[in-house]
Amino acid sequence: MREITYSVAAREALSERMAVDPTIFVVGEGIGRRGGNFATTLGLYERYGQMRLADTPISERGFVGMCCGAAMTGARPVVDFMFVDFILDAFGEIFNQVAKMQYMSSGRLKMPLLMRGCIGIGGSAATHHSGSYYAQFANIPGLRVVVPSTPYDAKGLMNTALTCDDPVLYLEHKNLLATKGPVPEPEESFSVPFGKARVSREGKDVTVVALALMHRKTLEAAEALAAEGISAEVIDPRTISPLDTDTVLESVRKTGRLLIVDESFQPMGVGAEVAARVADQGFDDLDAPIRRLNGAFTPTPYSPTLEAAIVPNPTTIAQAIRDLVKE
Amino acid sequence: MREITYSVAAREALSERMAVDPTIFVVGEGIGRRGGNFATTLGLYERYGQMRLADTPISERGFVGMCCGAAMTGARPVVDFMFVDFILDAFGEIFNQVAKMQYMSSGRLKMPLLMRGCIGIGGSAATHHSGSYYAQFANIPGLRVVVPSTPYDAKGLMNTALTCDDPVLYLEHKNLLATKGPVPEPEESFSVPFGKARVSREGKDVTVVALALMHRKTLEAAEALAAEGISAEVIDPRTISPLDTDTVLESVRKTGRLLIVDESFQPMGVGAEVAARVADQGFDDLDAPIRRLNGAFTPTPYSPTLEAAIVPNPTTIAQAIRDLVKE
């Protein structure tokens, strides 16, 4: 399979879907001629024109609400927030309108709306350009939340998102955009279903669930630990809502130990939900306490020394795994 | 001790604090002469005047941002949302400004801002007037989230909120407002600290953590189960951020069993966090899987038959306890 970047993979999916579905249009700041702050729409304006790649004023709430109305009336809008931090002003529209519209209309309206944006701490982006809000959004009934960690999943999940009738929040970690990986040729259509985790590394001593950039960092840590004779199984949930825990439960049945690694905040986070489900449905399989390793519960500082101190890295992940295996 | 309602208790605290602290002012729709949709400010306009009880336009984001600025410059604003559902348009202001201001300013600014509103499903309020968003807000670093379930706690936590320098979200369940309970006389000052759960019923077979209205319903269920010989210990966390789990761990040490009852959504909810912490720190004390009983993961329907189907009640809570005790 050819190797392309995460960013190209996602864009390719968007462009391919736009070619076959004329109701898709993209809105956002600088997604027109400029091609997107993160090159999410590079080249698409030239191909699909102004109405389908519509630059917007700085009106995040406004254009989300607008796209809600457009989705209710036969279009398939894509909202590109660049940094997903800017989504927050639209929280009311998303929670109370976008996510509830199918329910409120008793299924007579569909809500084929894709919202996307970049998450993640790094590069001294500081606290207004580094959020990862998936826990909050995954607590909203009616919304799908997707967090791919590989180019393959980036394209496969984008394909699913752009053919699904539910509203989807699609989150891309900034530090994954330039990473490469195998992706099928453009002519081979494929998709990755929502709600199906991926076991990206098999192991027998401990199960580690990790998503987005932390998934990559965990694989690094697992590689290093193999030399020490510790065999970690690594799972990427890929989608947070729906969240596949069957795959995790099956793994824990084998390993008896569970660690969840997440760059984002611990309280009421993804790790809490995975832990709670396993503490219920997988209780008898557990041989040790369930552990979580999270980014610190703090706004993101700017200075590199402070920034490095608040996110897990392969060293701290490896240590957490070692500690758990010893339990 | 005299018995007063939850609603009177909270209002009394506000009025007493306003009498001694001239920098407190309240904003909201209808909180002036009208005295608040839920009588949260009844009589205060007459006592403290227009500038300190300022009716607002329907600009939830706007007045939260305004109060953020006021809190940064020496005032202590109280934002009264009536139904807390209306807070969502202000999510960006709260997450990125209000909650981060102390951190961003390295502690040189304080953020003595109280936001309050009514939560809860009931009375066919339907999906735009029945949300309980504490999980989402408790995932925000820098913010305190408080959910009293008794008149005593309503006043005691309000007193703490109105003297604390952190921003506080104070949530009142609509169906608790008229409930009565013992509260110290006005001249006796008292407060309830943040981060200290309350054991409201002692028991030895199972620990049940429940908040807001569900706390009351759980006490009813526990009462009924006593007749069956099941002894349930019931804990009210009272504050979600900070969240006291020491009290829960201590209880589980005794009972070996844990159920969390929460009207709000299960995924990444309060129950998930409590479960995750106990599955880590209290693992060795657990004799059975940790269970959660939540309201259904759905927008709130209007019709009484549908509405009743989506929230736990004493019968379903009792059943969940019975099931767990059998495990």
Place this chain on the structure above:
Amino acid sequence: MSSRLPAGVTRDQALALYRMMQTIRQSEEGLAKACASGLVHGACHTYVGEEAIASGVCAHLTHDDAVFSTHRGHGHALAKGVTPRELFAELFGRETGCSHGRGGSMHLFKPEVGLMGTSGIVAPCILQAAGAGYSFKLRGLPHVGVAFFGDGASNNGAFHEGLNLAAIYQAPTLFVCENNQYATEVAFSYATRNTDVYKKAASFDMPGICVDGNDALAVYQAAGEAIARARAGGGPTLIECKTYRTRAHAEGMRESGYRPLEDIEAWKRRDPLKLLAGRLSAADEASQAELDAIAEQVRLIVEDAAEFARNSPYPDGATATDHVYAEA
């Protein structure tokens, strides 16, 4: 006021407006009674006194046009094609309601006729209507998006963002502000210093029109022009309808002194139904008997609606979580 009907308004159109206004008025009065007797489970905000607006605007719309409405949406729903039976049944929480009992008064849906929903949250309808306009323009369709909203909503940021977006994209959208001068009990003159909403369209270089919201023919004419312009690619319009609600903000609330009782009386004298009846008589277009006959026909329909709703089943609790997702 001329004694003739305005140019372009036929007798049939005027009578249809009158019939719709009667339908709304009598439905609201029926619902108010039902509230008092406990048949309505949740909130109920009536449209009494404002009937001319929904009627005048929706007379120009087909089922392909998309209407987005507010907490005070019964009138919009009826004018757009929800039947009184569906409306009553919805407020009574029954399976036969237009939202199958999921919504109640503030969540009325009937997309089949272009009623894309009323909302318990103030202001999102403004944005959604702009989006419907965008969608129609993108797909080359001649339909329009219409938002109804109150004076209170015009102080919300969604007003600013929604009108601006519709203007820059020249989306075929009609923004109808029903300025009844109060948001619950907060006076509009307190909540903004410029109480002429139509003038605020200038910020977006959009036509802003002011009409007497109690004059159905005036609303009909202004909306007709704006909708025709939108369909022809001429972009959005803001129409402010100055009006007044003569009942409480919501059923069960009392006149607590926030507005002068004389004002209520004065506006009742400008009752939109009476005004239209007067215009029809003055123009010799309809006799009192004819108008009474319409009112009587409507009375039967509304009575039947209440009866139908009372006899309808409640939804099955087991379906409470259906339709949260598309494929569920």
Place this chain on the structure above:
Amino acid sequence: MSSRLPAGVTRDQALALYRMMQTIRQSEEGLAKACASGLVHGACHTYVGEEAIASGVCAHLTHDDAVFSTHRGHGHALAKGVTPRELFAELFGRETGCSHGRGGSMHLFKPEVGLMGTSGIVAPCILQAAGAGYSFKLRGLPHVGVAFFGDGASNNGAFHEGLNLAAIYQAPTLFVCENNQYATEVAFSYATRNTDVYKKAASFDMPGICVDGNDALAVYQAAGEAIARARAGGGPTLIECKTYRTRAHAEGMRESGYRPLEDIEAWKRRDPLKLLAGRLSAADEASQAELDAIAEQVRLIVEDAAEFARNSPYPDGATATDHVYAEA
């Protein structure tokens, strides 16, 4: 243009403006260089070409007045009393920075001098300034809240809500819109059909003033009047300053063709420092030598600032979670 300084503007004031504008300009140029050499860790949006605005406004403010600013906030910070040392150190991520390295370019704080923060999110500053005004009015203090924001922010709902709130409460607030005609690479003329921001004040019945944002004396005068009015209880004012940024939106970005290069050149000919220098010379208030001496003094200060910043320590990682809560 008269050859005399405008009435009420003294030579000393004009020279102080010139000095501040030099401080901002040279700091920005120093920071741009530091960006290129990797000393600045995050984003850096310079204020080059817009120096007259912050300088002209802040000249009227004391440390008790509260300024709320944007992602393009270096100029506001310096004009309000942050030192070049503190600014450089902050962007270099050092403990000695005005935010102790927590913030960087977009999160500059120095409440001791009334710099209440710059923000990486566009538009909240508008609301916060209104709130500062409210707070000052509530407590009977003669201070003002000031928001600086771009043309892009004026399309945000916060503009509508914030100006309306300030107007109804008559909060002592000054809203300064720096209309540099672009939001990143999106032209203001695309993002709204009415590009005269000051006219939008009419929606709130608020005075809306338009000034040449490259003319420091014009800004100084307009701001002086508005601030005096606010202090005297006369309520808020919106001042639109028409201007242009002559560098990229952020350091590291190139001119990708979204704006005509001739425009940049034309605006460079209207460079605010040159304009003010010209005015001073024409009025015989300052010789070129005097102006050069100021520039040279500033050069030394800015050089020292960069040096100071480079030599300052990074913050200790162990403190990364301090100050999340008040009592922590």
